Every structure is written in structure tokens, then in C-alpha cells.
Amino acid sequence: MRVQADDPQRPWHEPGVYTPVPGVHRIPLPLPGDALRAVNVYAVELPDGVLLVDAGQVFSGAEEQLEQALDALGRGLPDVRQVLVTHVHRDHYTLAVGLRRRTGVPVALGEGEKPSLSVANTDAFALAPQVAALQRCGADAVVAALAGTSGRDGMPVDIWEDPDTWLTDGATVPAGERTLTAVATPGHTAGHLVFHDPAGALLFAGDHVLPHITPSIGFEAVPVPHPLRDYLGSLRRVRALPDAMLLPAHGAVVPQAHARIDELLAHHDTRLADTFAAVRAGRETAYAAAGGLTWTRASAGWTSWTRSTRCSRSWRRPRTWTSWCCRASSW
Numbered sequence: 001m002r003v004q005a006d007d008p009q010r011p012w013h014e015p016g017v018y019t020p021v022p023g024v025h026r027i028p029l030p031l032p033g034d035a036l037r038a039v040n041v042y043a044v045e046l047p048d049g050v051l052l053v054d055a056g057q058v059f060s061g062a063e064e065q066l067e068q069a070l071d072a073l074g075r076g077l078p079d080v081r082q083v084l085v086t087h088v089h090r091d092h093y094t095l096a097v098g099l100r101r102r103t104g105v106p107v108a109l110g111e112g113e114k115p116s117l118s119v120a121n122t123d124a125f126a127l128a129p130q131v132a133a134l135q136r137c138g139a140d141a142v143v144a145a146l147a148g149t150s151g152r153d154g155m156p157v158d159i160w161e162d163p164d165t166w167l168t169d170g171a172t173v174p175a176g177e178r179t180l181t182a183v184a185t186p187g188h189t190a191g192h193l194v195f196h197d198p199a200g201a202l203l204f205a206g207d208h209v210l211p212h213i214t215p216s217i218g219f220e221a222v223p224v225p226h227p228l229r230d231y232l233g234s235l236r237r238v239r240a241l242p243d244a245m246l247l248p249a250h251g252a253v254v255p256q257a258h259a260r261i262d263e264l265l266a267h268h269d270t271r272l273a274d275t276f277a278a279v280r281a282g283r284e285t286a287y288a289a290a291g292g293l294t295w296t297r298a299s300a301g302w303t304s305w306t307r308s309t310r311c312s313r314s315w316r317r318p319r320t321w322t323s324w325c326c327r328a329s330s331w
């Protein structure tokens with residue numbers, strides 16, 4: 001593995017060490033069996049090591065690949081000084097805990113993730129909240145497809161340890177010559193953070209702003225009342241920050257975050273208008289309204305899609321399912 005310039009023409013998920021700007025390296029790590037394919041971990045150079053933004057997923061081959069990438073940078077796992085995690089989903093958080101067990105590296109996570117993490121190693125960490133919501137939304141067909149699934153995500157229950165630091169909105173983290181500011185961006189999860197480097201014009205965006213899809217909303221152990229409203233507010237909040245290079249967790253680096261945020265806001269305006277029209281046309285439940293919308297992946301139709309084997313099988317791994325759904329609403 002060698003360090004090379006980041007080339008947006010290459011498939012973004014190819015293993016390697018890519019340098020979008022001097023001192024910051026993008027390291028795609030594998031997500032086997034996940035339609036997302038990979039997660040970008042960012043290594044920020046420090047005088048005495050590196051700081052990581054996000055960490056990847058345990059038991060996926062990611063740890064070995066991360067070691068190779070750090071080796072290409074002349075570093076090793078013991079040189080990782082801190083891990084900042086954008087949110088608590090398995091593909092971002094679990095390897096941070098795994099690294100801490102191995103090297104003692106401190107891990108930081110947004111304080112808004114406390115409720116979901118507090119139930120993550122109990123029986124409550126399953127699909128019960130989503131099933132209840134689906135029933136309220138009239139999605140009995142989807143609920144039936146879920147029968148017998150555990151809602152677990154293939155992760156060992158004991159991996160869901162607390163971080164060393166709960167980051168609050170506005171917290172600043174020194175990173176060598178950079179200063180990263182944690183910006184609360186609830187929506188994808190309640191405690192999602194992005195890390196903004198205004199002086200360096202960088203935005204470590206996690207799953208808040210993605211270049212090819214719009215993230216799943218509210219798919220977490222303890223849902224909040226209005227996650228889409230929160231998400232749109234978070235998009236507007238980041239849009240009001242000085243523009244910066246978008247460093248996403250899934251997908252290629254994009255020169256300017258604002259342009260992509262504008263696309264996402266316009267997309268959601270369109271979808272909300274379409275949804276309103278479906279309701280006014282007499283579709284009285286969320287499930288029925290969804291059936292009145294267009295879906296890029298539902299070539300066989302909404303109802304058959306939600307009942308399909310692939311969908312029900314994927315429900316066994318909620319994040320996989322949400323990634324399908326991300327694509328269903330992507331454009």
C-alpha cells in the first residue's frame with residue numbers, strides 16, 4: 001500500500017491511502033456484505049502521531065487494512081492519539097472501541113448518542129421502535145416481513161462501550177496545526193457530529209452530507225420524534241458555515257460542501273412536495289403515501305419491493321437495509 005493523491009475519477013472504495021490535502025489522508029476500509037461497500041476513515045497528521053475521524057467496523061478486515069495504511073504513512077496503531085467518531089453506527093464506531101482495547105487510544109463521540117448507546121447492549125437494541133413506527137405508518141406488509149428477525153446487526157453486544165469523552169456542540173479539538181470544531185448535526189442519528197476545520201476549509205462530514213446518496217434518517221435504537229426535521233435543520237446549519245471541502249464517510253471527496261447541501265435540500269423539497277400531493281390525493285398513511293412516490297430502485301413497484309425477499313433478508317441487518325433505502329431515494 002502506498003500513499004497517493006486523491007483522484008475522484010478512481011473508484012472511491014479501492015483500498016489505499018489517499019491524500020486530498022497535505023496532512024490529511026483518506027483511508028477506505030471494507031464493509032463486507034454491505035451495499036455501502038466501504039467507509040472512509042480520515043487520518044490527520046499530528047506532530048507525534050495521527051488523529052482519526054471515524055474508525056470503521058470490527059471483524060471486517062478493517063483493522064488489518066488500517067494497520068497497512070498507517071504503515072504506509074510511517075505510523076502504527078500505537079501512534080493513533082485520538083479517535084473522533086461522527087456517530088454511533090457500527091461502521092463508524094465499533095472499531096474505535098476495538099482499537100481502544102488494543103492500544104488504549106481515547107475515543108470521543110457526540111453526547112446526543114447517549115440514549116441509543118445506553119440500550120445498545122440490552123434487549124432493547126433491536127427493531128422494536130422501528131416496528132412500532134411501521135405499524136403506526138400502516139406498513140403491515142413490512143412488519144410481516146420482519147417476523148422472526150432479531151434486528152441485531154451481527155456485532156458482539158459487548159462492543160457497545162461508552163466513549164472516553166462525550167463531545168458537546170461547539171467543542172474544539174486540537175489536531176496538530178488544525179483545530180476541529182464539533183458541530184451537532186442531528187438527523188441521521190440524534191447525536192451525529194461533523195468536524196469543521198474553518199481555517200483549513202475542511203468538513204469531516206460523516207454520514208451527514210454524502211456525495212451520491214441521502215442518508216437514512218432516524219434509524220437508531222432510541223428514535224427521536226422528528227428526525228427528518230432535525231436533519232433538514234442540520235443541513236441548513238452546515239450550509240451557513242464557511243464553505244469547505246467535503247470529506248464524506250462514504251463516497252469520493254467533493255471540492256465544495258455547499259453545492260452538495262443545496263442539492264440535498266432541493267431533493268428533500270421535491271420529495272416533501274410529492275408526499276404532500278400523495279396525501280392530498282387520498283393516501284392516508286405514510287406507507288400508502290410512499291406508494292404514491294417514484295422510487296429509483298423499485299422497478300417492480302413499491303409494494304412488491306417492500307415485500308421482496310431481498311428487502312426482508314436485508315432487514316436482518318438494519319444498516320444494510322437503510323443503505324438500500326438510501327439508494328431508493330437517491331437521485
Ligand SMILES: [Zn+2]
Nearest residue numbers: 089091207249
Ligand atoms: Zn456510515
